[in-house]
Amino acid sequence: MTDKPTWKDMHIGNIITDPGNASFRRTGDWRTEKPVLDKEMCVRCALCWIDCPDGAIRPCDDGYYEADLHYCKGCGICARICPAGAILMEEEGEQ
Amino acid sequence: MSKRVALEASHAVAEAARMANVDVISAYPITPQTHIPERLAEMVADGELNAAYIPVESEHSAMSACLGAAAIGARTFTATAGPGLEYMHNVLYVAPSMRLPVVMTVANRALSAPISIWGDHSDVMAVRDTGWIQVFCQNSQEAFDLTIWAFRVGEDRSVLFPVMVHLDGFPLSHVVEPMFLPGQADVDRFLPRFQYPYPLDPDRPMTHGALGPPDIYSEAKLAQEMALQESRNVILQAWKEFEDVFGRRYSPVEEYRTEGAETLLLAMGSYTETAKIVIDQRRDHGEAIGLISIRLWRPFPYEELRRAVKGAGRLIVFDRCISFGMGGPVFSEVRSALYDEDRRPKVVGFVGGLGGRDVPEKEFGYLIDRGKEVADRGSDRMMETVGIR
Structure with missing residues (x-):
C-alpha cells in the first residue's frame, strides 16, 4: 500500500490552494555543488541573499548569511555575485 | 420572445458572445480569421459590449491570454480557424488540464500545403485529442444556440472545461441565413453568471499550472479524463434546459x-x-x-x-x-x-x-x-x- 494520492485525490485543475508549501519539502537534493562561505573574507553586503533565485540564502543572527542546503540548487550565482570572493562552490561528495 | 433575422453565421456567433455578455475576447485578427472577432471588435468599440478586447500578435498568444482571463474568473471567448488553430496547438492542451472554461468558435478549414483558405475538417481532427468539449453546427441557428450553450456547459461548476464550437468554414461561416434571435431576458435566464471557484486573487493566493513530476502526472491525466467523461451529464442537462427556454432540441447524435x-x-x-x-x-x-x-x-x-x-x-x-x-x-x-x-x-x-x-x-x-x-x-x-x- 502507498499513501500517495490517487486520481480521485487530485484537486480540480491540479490547483495548489496552499501556496508556499514547497517550504515543507526538501527540494535541493539533486544539487551537484554547494556554496561554502569564508567568514574571514565576507563583508556582509547581503548581495548573495538578494540574488539567490530560490530564496535559499537567509540572514543569520551574527550578521552573516548562510545557504539552506535543503533548498539550495547549487547554481553558483551567489559565488559569482560575491564582490569579496568569499563564497566558493564545492563539489558534493559521493552519497 | 425572439425575432426572425437574416444573419451571417459568423455575425450570429458574435451576437451570441455579446448576449452572453463576455468579459474578455482575445484574438489574432488576420487570415485565417472570420467576421466573428471583427464584429466583436466593432461592438466593443461602439460601446455595444462592455468587454476587454485583447488583440495579440499570434493565435498562440490569443489562447494564452484567454487562459489568464479565465483564471481570474472572466467569461472568455475567442475564435480562429485552420492554421490559426494549429498555431495555438500546445496551449489548447493547457486549458482543459487547468480546467479553464474558454469558449472558442472554429470555422473549420483545410491545412497547407498546397495553401488553402477553404473549408474541411483537417483542423478539427488535429485537435480532437486536446481535451476540449467539442460540438459541430449544421446552420446559423445552431451556431448561435451552441455558442450560448457552450458557456452554460463549460462554466458549470461540476464541468469547468473549455468548449470548441465547430462550424464549416465558408459554406456556413460566411453564409447569410434566416434565424431566430432570442430576447436578452431568455439568454439571461438560461445562462447564469460565471463564478469560477478558484480565481487568481492576491487576497487568496493559490498556484495554477504547477509542475507535474512522474509520480503525479498520470493521476492528473486520469482525473482529467474522468471529469471530461462525467461532463456528459451536464451536457445533456443543459440541452434540456435550452429546449425549455428556447424551444429548440439538440442531442449528441x-x-x-x-x-x-x-x-x-x-x-x-x-x-x-x-x-x-x-x-x-x-x-x-x-x-x-x-x-x-x-x-x-x-x-x-x-x-x-x-x-x-x-x-x-x-x-x-x-x-x-x-x-x-x-x-x-x-x-x-x-x-x-x-x-x-x-x-x-x-x-x-x-x-x-x-x-x-x-x-x-x-x-x-x-x-x-x-x-x-x-x-x-x-x-x-x-x-x-x-x-x-
Whole structure:
C-alpha cells in the first residue's frame, strides 16, 4: 500500500490552494555543488541573499548569511555575485 | 420572445458572445480569421459590449491570454480557424488540464500545403485529442444556440472545461441565413453568471499550472479524463434546459428518418443538411435509408451512436479529412466504437469535400450507391473517395 494520492485525490485543475508549501519539502537534493562561505573574507553586503533565485540564502543572527542546503540548487550565482570572493562552490561528495 | 433575422453565421456567433455578455475576447485578427472577432471588435468599440478586447500578435498568444482571463474568473471567448488553430496547438492542451472554461468558435478549414483558405475538417481532427468539449453546427441557428450553450456547459461548476464550437468554414461561416434571435431576458435566464471557484486573487493566493513530476502526472491525466467523461451529464442537462427556454432540441447524435433504415449515412456539420435533401428524395422512392449526424464530438457519444445505428445493416461514414496513413478519422472512430456490438452494421468510409471542394446532392447519391456496394461485396481499396478525380 502507498499513501500517495490517487486520481480521485487530485484537486480540480491540479490547483495548489496552499501556496508556499514547497517550504515543507526538501527540494535541493539533486544539487551537484554547494556554496561554502569564508567568514574571514565576507563583508556582509547581503548581495548573495538578494540574488539567490530560490530564496535559499537567509540572514543569520551574527550578521552573516548562510545557504539552506535543503533548498539550495547549487547554481553558483551567489559565488559569482560575491564582490569579496568569499563564497566558493564545492563539489558534493559521493552519497 | 425572439425575432426572425437574416444573419451571417459568423455575425450570429458574435451576437451570441455579446448576449452572453463576455468579459474578455482575445484574438489574432488576420487570415485565417472570420467576421466573428471583427464584429466583436466593432461592438466593443461602439460601446455595444462592455468587454476587454485583447488583440495579440499570434493565435498562440490569443489562447494564452484567454487562459489568464479565465483564471481570474472572466467569461472568455475567442475564435480562429485552420492554421490559426494549429498555431495555438500546445496551449489548447493547457486549458482543459487547468480546467479553464474558454469558449472558442472554429470555422473549420483545410491545412497547407498546397495553401488553402477553404473549408474541411483537417483542423478539427488535429485537435480532437486536446481535451476540449467539442460540438459541430449544421446552420446559423445552431451556431448561435451552441455558442450560448457552450458557456452554460463549460462554466458549470461540476464541468469547468473549455468548449470548441465547430462550424464549416465558408459554406456556413460566411453564409447569410434566416434565424431566430432570442430576447436578452431568455439568454439571461438560461445562462447564469460565471463564478469560477478558484480565481487568481492576491487576497487568496493559490498556484495554477504547477509542475507535474512522474509520480503525479498520470493521476492528473486520469482525473482529467474522468471529469471530461462525467461532463456528459451536464451536457445533456443543459440541452434540456435550452429546449425549455428556447424551444429548440439538440442531442449528441441527431437521427433523421432512421426508422426501419437498412442503410445509414453519417455526416457532420453543414453537410448534414445537404445529406437530408438526398435522404428525403430516396425515402420518397421507398428506399430504407436514414441519416445520423454526430453533434457532440468530444466526449465521444458512444451510447447514443450505438443506439442510433441499431438495426441497420450498413453505415456509410463521410469524412472531410484524411488521417494520413490511416484513412478517414471519423470512420475509424465510429467503426471502433461499434466493435463490441454483437450485431453491428458494416461500416464503410468515404473521404471528400477537402479544401473547399463542394459535395453536391448527386455526389451524395454516388456515395450512397457505392457505399452499399462496398458494404455488401467488399472492396480492395483502403479508402473510398467521393468527388475526387
